[in-house]
Amino acid sequence: MNEIKPCVLIVDKAPEMRRLLHRLLVAEGLLAIDASDMAAARYQAGSKYPNAMILDTDLPDGRGIDLIADIRSRSDIPILILTERDHEEERLAAFEVGADDYVLKPFSSRELLARLKAQLRRQAACIRVGSNLLKFDNLEIDLALRVVSRSGHPLHLTPLEYHLLTLLARHPGRVFLHQELLRLIWGGMHDQDTHYLRVHMRNLRKKIELDPSNPRYLLTETHIGYRFVP
Structure with missing residues (x-):
């Protein structure tokens, strides 16, 4: 074929x-x-x-x-x-x-x-099974059940961490600006509070990355924002 x-x-x-x-x-x-x-x-x-x-x-x-x-x-x-x-x-x-x-x-x-x-x-x-399951190597996101697993083991994410991860993972490879993420997740009142974003991104990396200091999925675009890499 x-x-x-x-x-x-x-x-x-x-x-x-x-x-x-x-x-x-x-x-x-x-x-x-x-x-x-x-x-x-x-x-x-x-x-x-x-x-x-x-x-x-x-x-x-x-x-x-x-x-x-x-x-x-x-x-x-x-x-x-x-x-x-x-x-x-x-x-x-x-x-x-x-x-x-x-x-x-x-x-x-x-x-x-x-x-x-x-x-x-x-x-x-980004392999989509129906419209509710995202799979990336050892990371799986079940959008229907709101469950995130790594190598088959469920991860305990806060609602905000889950929102941040799914927003990025639904658009693999796309760069999201700091202000864009802040508006989408925290609302327009916080679009300059980049320290909020850094703290939550650091916590999220600790949970989903095997090596948070050398992330596989959640990459930083210096002075610009973040992108999710499958």
Whole structure:
């Protein structure tokens, strides 16, 4: 039986960059489709159902940030930003609307492919049985029973720790900003209280990680937030 190859949507206004990325992806055994602007990207995303997207946010017919928000409203595919602009505010804005990773031009082909493949693996690693069970190697989250187990042994999480873990685990690979997590879990009154988040993340790591000082699942994105890695 032939293996189904993941399909990646390339969105970049420069034809030479689209051709370069297309060659790189095909050489790695992936399928590639492309778009030069937001309108074409929306059409491709809605008709070809790609498994991931590589996006340069500098588009001729609108803001790439708006395209991310639009795609994210109807799809959980990994979105990797590829851009020449190295501005922290732009990175934060991209992550806030749902981007998963950020690579600067000029880029290393090996690094870009490694990051893309990691996102595709993370997406595939989250095995959903029905809609109530999440499995990641030795970690299992039963959403119906609200039970978290590691290697078959139930863990005793507080309600807040459970909420934090399930929020991250439902979106493997996605970066959640500190302020975003604080708003979603504690409410808008606490969106600057990052020390709350650090304390609860430390406690949660002690319970689910084999080595909390070198976490397997709950990773820190320095000065930005956290992500769950399957």
